[in-house]
Amino acid sequence: MKLEFAPSARSTVGLEWEIMLADPSSGDLVGRAPELLIALEEESADERHTVTGELLTNTIEVTSGIGSSVAHAVDDVAQAIAAVRAATDPAGIELLSAGSHPFAQWYEQQVTDKTRYHKLIERTQWWGRNMMIWGIHVHIGVEDHRKVFPIINSLAAYLPHLQALAASSPFWAGERTGYASNRALVFQQLPTAGLPWPLHDWSQFEAYLDDMVRTGVMADASEVRWDIRPAPRWGTIEVRACDGMSTLPELAAVAALIQVLVEHFSRQLDEGRTLDELPAWYHRENKWRAARYGLDTRVIVDAAGGQREVRDHLTETIEQLAPIAVDLGCAREFASVTRILDDGASYARQVAVAAAADGDLSAVVQHLIREFRSGPVTSTHDD
Template identity: 50%
Template sequence: MSIQFAPSPRSTLGLEWELALVDRESRELSNIASLILPELQANFPTSRFPHFTGELLQNTVELVSAPYRRVSEATADLRELALVAREQARSHGAELIGSGSHPFSRWDQQLVTENERYDRFMEKYRWWGRNMLIWGVHIHIGVDREDRVVPLMHALLSHLPHLLALSASSPFWAGESTGYSSNRTLRFQQLPTAGLPWEVDNWTDVERVLEDLALTGVIAEPTEARWDIRPAPRWGTLEVRFCDGASTLTTIGAIAALTQCLAEYYQQQADQGETLPRLRPWFLRENKWRAARYGLDAHIIVDNSGAQVPLRDDLTALLARLSPIATELGCESELAQVGDLLSDGTSAERQLRNYEQFGGVAAGKQSLVAVVDSLTAEFDSGLN
């Protein structure tokens, strides 16, 4: 299978933000995307890039930015879209939240979006497909050379635990505190085409893997390979897909800045003829699990000798190393907000604090409703 990678300007970025619709009264998920998406799309007609899209379930609206050179430009685009989406949701008695999971709504009460692709998905995956009650943030990073795609993908995978832990926002599932910072991570990788990429060394290997998957009926088209980081040949990007849904626009900016700086840092290393880092797959898998389980409190494996360090310490050192890159890219303030997440806590940590503050298990659903209210407030505060 020959797949042409259409190069795009280096280290540009585009953002995709999946948001959940919740009923204003019950705080349950609200299956009204089919009502509000036509209204949103009428206000923002699709050109090359869609601005608002549906997802597998009708409780979801996805906001899509255009590509930009600066993080601030991409988040400003999302802010404009979010304000319009919130207005439309409220006109139908709903609010928007950004989170990797909903604290208590159940999968069997959700409606599937009707289209050929999702029909095929549900027919194949059945119960596990219906359990994809999850939301994420996807970050597209521009790559200007086909031969850089795979080495850069492996280099970015070595920082999967950093980005995943910072974005972690799914500690609850169907009314239970799971003990995981990102329960979404464990849910999503149940799909056979999801999770860490297959072992590939170059672009020819990517083509060969996708051809094998298509030939054997594993996928119908390349985007059904739902890897944690995957090439997006049509757009000329690497798509970072493993982050949990973001509760605030500020969090998206911080995670996007860290991703953009890492990509540019490694592309500059490649410019100098250096070999980019590639962590062994069994270490990658363990790091992913530790970040999903423990969030920022994880200890991670940082090299192929098996050396381990506290994730918080490694992030602090990483921010210092990337500071000159952030200055070049104009995202100093957004990268500095990663430090705020380290000190103030992630969405998962805040959700758990709110849960306990309002009574935890003893308070039953009341404490979970309080978590939804806190997520609604956080989303709103980020738009003001």
């Protein structure tokens, strides 16, 4: 199967953010996306951003245009959220984002009436119905398809770092899971989700897709749901490992880290260097550790099995790659990764709120609503 990788400007940025719709009083999810999207999709048709539906009717997804910088893409998302609020505020609907809803039940949710979603649920059954998960997707432009898998294979070593920074699903269906990101382990139950297969060039990816399509596993490349994958239609590498970020500044910080890492590896390839890779079994262990312990994770960082505290390794990475962030115009967003390290990721804040409220998870939802409403930030890019 020959698959074209679309032309894309190097290190450009695209963002997707899945957002929950909730009742402002109870905090429970409300399946009102279809009624909102009739107008919202039409209104965004001529904008850089888009507003669309998702698997469940309790979710709206906002998407940026192709950003020349992180700030550019973030501004698109901010405008999209403002448009959504213009519809949800009068309708008495609140917005929040996290990897999971603290107490909502899967059997009370409705699947969006689209053929591809119904096919997914028909095939995956209980696990598909349990996909009450919300995430962010970060696209970074790559100018040459020959770079895609070397970069993916090296970037995979940083998936636990990204997962830890974004972890925001410590509760599931009313229970404390003991995990920072329960979403990470739930999502990988889908047949084409989870860590990427260790492919090494574009032809191997084409062969993989040929096998998957021929055996009826998937219809096309869009059904590859790896934690990090090529997005041939856009000419990007897409990172999908992260829980839904609870605030826009945190989304910007994680997007900047991903952009800088991709550019860092791209520059190494330009210099003729062979990129470092970890064995697949270390990736599996790192993913579980990050899901379990979040920013308290100790990650395996090299093929020899060397281990580092994820906070320390991130701090070192930020210091080393700061000049690239300056070159890309995302120095402010990149530096704000340290704020997450200092203040704690969303999962830790949610657990603290629950403890202060004697385990009342409705208080956690109200906390997430307040955090989400504290953004979007004011415009950071003139266009």
